[in-house]
Amino acid sequence: MDLRLEVSERGDWSVIEVGGEIDVATAPRLREQLIALVNDQRYRIVVGLEGVDFIDSTGLGVLISGLKRVRTHGGSFALVCTEPRILKVFEITGLLAVFNVCSSLEEAVAEDGGEGDEAP
Amino acid sequence: MDLRLEVSERGDWSVIEVGGEIDVATAPRLREQLIALVNDQRYRIVVGLEGVDFIDSTGLGVLISGLKRVRTHGGSFALVCTEPRILKVFEITGLLAVFNVCSSLEEAVAEDGGEGDEAP
Amino acid sequence: MTDVTAAAGDVVELELPARPEVVSVARLVIGALVAVDPLFDEERCADLRLAVSEACTNAIQAEMVGRGRDAVADPEAEPIVMRCVLADGQIEVAITDHGGGFDPSGLQEHPEVTSPDRLNYEGGLGIPLITMLADHLEFLPTADGTTVVMRFEPRTPGLRPIIGGAPGSAGSSTG
Amino acid sequence: MTDVTAAAGDVVELELPARPEVVSVARLVIGALVAVDPLFDEERCADLRLAVSEACTNAIQAEMVGRGRDAVADPEAEPIVMRCVLADGQIEVAITDHGGGFDPSGLQEHPEVTSPDRLNYEGGLGIPLITMLADHLEFLPTADGTTVVMRFEPRTPGLRPIIGGAPGSAGSSTG
Ligand SMILES: Nc1ncnc2c1ncn2[C@@H]1O[C@H](COP(=O)(O)OP(=O)(O)O)[C@@H](O)[C@H]1O
Numbered sequence: 001m002d003l004r005l006e007v008s009e010r011g012d013w014s015v016i017e018v019g020g021e022i023d024v025a026t027a028p029r030l031r032e033q034l035i036a037l038v039n040d041q042r043y044r045i046v047v048g049l050e051g052v053d054f055i056d057s058t059g060l061g062v063l064i065s066g067l068k069r070v071r072t073h074g075g076s077f078a079l080v081c082t083e084p085r086i087l088k089v090f091e092i093t094g095l096l097a098v099f100n101v102c103s104s105l106e107e108a109v110a111e112d113g114g115e116g117d118e119a120p
Numbered sequence: 121m122d123l124r125l126e127v128s129e130r131g132d133w134s135v136i137e138v139g140g141e142i143d144v145a146t147a148p149r150l151r152e153q154l155i156a157l158v159n160d161q162r163y164r165i166v167v168g169l170e171g172v173d174f175i176d177s178t179g180l181g182v183l184i185s186g187l188k189r190v191r192t193h194g195g196s197f198a199l200v201c202t203e204p205r206i207l208k209v210f211e212i213t214g215l216l217a218v219f220n221v222c223s224s225l226e227e228a229v230a231e232d233g234g235e236g237d238e239a240p
Numbered sequence: 241m242t243d244v245t246a247a248a249g250d251v252v253e254l255e256l257p258a259r260p261e262v263v264s265v266a267r268l269v270i271g272a273l274v275a276v277d278p279l280f281d282e283e284r285c286a287d288l289r290l291a292v293s294e295a296c297t298n299a300i301q302a303e304m305v306g307r308g309r310d311a312v313a314d315p316e317a318e319p320i321v322m323r324c325v326l327a328d329g330q331i332e333v334a335i336t337d338h339g340g341g342f343d344p345s346g347l348q349e350h351p352e353v354t355s356p357d358r359l360n361y362e363g364g365l366g367i368p369l370i371t372m373l374a375d376h377l378e379f380l381p382t383a384d385g386t387t388v389v390m391r392f393e394p395r396t397p398g399l400r401p402i403i404g405g406a407p408g409s410a411g412s413s414t415g
Numbered sequence: 416m417t418d419v420t421a422a423a424g425d426v427v428e429l430e431l432p433a434r435p436e437v438v439s440v441a442r443l444v445i446g447a448l449v450a451v452d453p454l455f456d457e458e459r460c461a462d463l464r465l466a467v468s469e470a471c472t473n474a475i476q477a478e479m480v481g482r483g484r485d486a487v488a489d490p491e492a493e494p495i496v497m498r499c500v501l502a503d504g505q506i507e508v509a510i511t512d513h514g515g516g517f518d519p520s521g522l523q524e525h526p527e528v529t530s531p532d533r534l535n536y537e538g539g540l541g542i543p544l545i546t547m548l549a550d551h552l553e554f555l556p557t558a559d560g561t562t563v564v565m566r567f568e569p570r571t572p573g574l575r576p577i578i579g580g581a582p583g584s585a586g587s588s589t590g
């Protein structure tokens with residue numbers, strides 16, 4: 001039941017720091033936050049998962065939809081995650097190869113936006 | 121299921137630092153520890169409850185039996201507890217007036233052992 | 241996102257083997273349920289965890305083999321059941337055992353807690369604690385055991401017993 | 416003090432209203448049960464929490480009104496039940512719903528997770544995850560729903576999938 005979201009700006013990146021558990025009950029709030037940013041024309045988004053204790057497929061689905069929305073606008077989408085327990089969920093679903101998973105916020109916002117190249 | 125016990129000496133006091141939850145499943149270990157100290161002729165005992173997240177009547181019962189055992193030998197028995205959640209359990213049972221509840225280990229071991237006076 | 245009205249009439253039921261090790265699971269469940277309800281604050285949540293722990297302990301002990309410290313879990317014992325109903329801003333918890341029942345009005349009287357004699361009794365604090373913590377308490381006899389029904393209201397801060405009690409009672413030693 | 420053999424055949428059953436808010440309670444309970452068993456380490460405990468979360472989510476969603484993001488809890492829905500059995504060093508978890516059932520062999524095929532097309536599908540990861548985490552998985556149709564049976568063995572460290580995966584796969588971007 002417990003999800004914390006903290007949004008800030010870092011250069012031209014928007015950063016959502018997530019804390020707590022991302023599941024079917026709480027993921028809608030993360031989805032709404034992502035949609036709100038894209039509606040504000042924020043197309044470079046980092047989602048910080050360092051404070052996340054749990055994520056399931058509903059949470060992964062929301063991140064996938066975030067990546068998709070941002071790509072549609074030629075933007076960039078990155079995750080920050082170093083916790084083995086959480087990385088494992090990305091790993092076994094194969095999503096480690098889909099997301100740009102960084103080991104720090106600095107690394108994420110240092111990206112030169114190369115991701116945008118591929119957008120339609 | 122989680123109880124941690126750490127025993128040390130402090131002058132002529134034996135100190136049991138307790139962590140975790142004291143309930144019907146875990147209290148027997150605390151009881152055994154108290155009995156072992158008394159069997160070793162350690163009659164000045166402080167039980168530190170600062171790391172305790174939960175205590176119920178089984179835990180209170182074990183502390184009562186510890187106090188009794190120590191008194192039988194003219195010794196001293198003190199508790200260290202400042203956490204309102206735990207103090208409340210002593211308070212509503214009336215046991216705050218029975219135990220010597222100190223707010224620090226220093227305060228507990230500074231006692232001059234006056235408690236022993238009353239022993240049979 | 242939590243729809244409080246949707247919680248009206250919600251029932252959560254937990255069936256546990258009659259072993260001391262699982263009382264912590266009952267506490268976890270009631271704690272998680274109460275934490276979701278914004279009407280119940282952290283202190284009241286702790287009250288519920290304690291009352292549930294006491295009632296489950298009694299239910300389990302009633303089904304164990306032997307008495308007191310030497311009692312051991314009976315692998316053949318029937319499970320105990322905790323049933324929680326969240327409705328009308330109250331929480332009702334019923335705990336059912338198959339421990340043969342008892343007469344709540346015939347409980348052993350213990351000496352006053354402040355009397356030196358009281359030290360001769362380790363037990364007997366569970367039901368008094370439940371009585372103080374619950375807004376309503378009932379023992380219903382069943383065919384082969386007991387159902388303890390406890391009801392809890394969220395308490396307004398003003399009505400709470402003050403932690404630390406009357407001046408002079410906190411931290412005083414009887415020694 | 417924990418007698419592991421005493422846990423053989425122990426059953427814990429949890430009945431929950433079919434609302435998304437209670438999936439966390441199911442995770443708490445399985446986590447607490449597994450934590451007691453010294454055979455299951457922390458990583459395996461996390462596996463069980465995830466698999467249980469996925470199965471409960473599916474059970475609850477099957478009983479909700481509407482589909483996808485717009486689905487809402489049905490106050491009249493029947494509860495879902497999680498039944499955990501600890502026996503022979505294994506843990507079996509069965510989750511039963513009354514959501515009308517489905518054909519597990521007829522699930523929509525999704526594009527490969529690495530294909531750009533996959534981004535068009537938010538869902539469809541739950542059952543694949545359970546399949547990977549559980550040592551045994553079965554969907555049993557009931558009169559008005561489904562019972563998902565999952566069995567978990569404690570895994571020896573050597574057999575575990577290595578976190579981070581094959582060289583080069585970790586942290587790489589498709590961008
Ligand atoms: N569910 C129950 N079934 C049978 N006997 C019970 C039950 N609950 C309480 N009792 C009886 O009431 C007595 C007092 O209970 P309690 O106040 O909790 O103290 P304690 O359990 O420490 O003795 C118990 O010793 C037991 O004999």
Ligand SMILES: Nc1ncnc2c1ncn2[C@@H]1O[C@H](COP(=O)(O)OP(=O)(O)O)[C@@H](O)[C@H]1O
Pocket residue numbers: 057469473474477512514515516517522537538539540541542543561
């Ligand atoms: N217990 C269930 N009852 C009915 N349908 C189910 C159940 N579990 C799974 N399903 C169906 O299988 C589909 C795939 O499930 P899953 O892999 O968990 O992905 P998702 O739930 O994200 O769609 C679901 O969309 C649903 O249609």
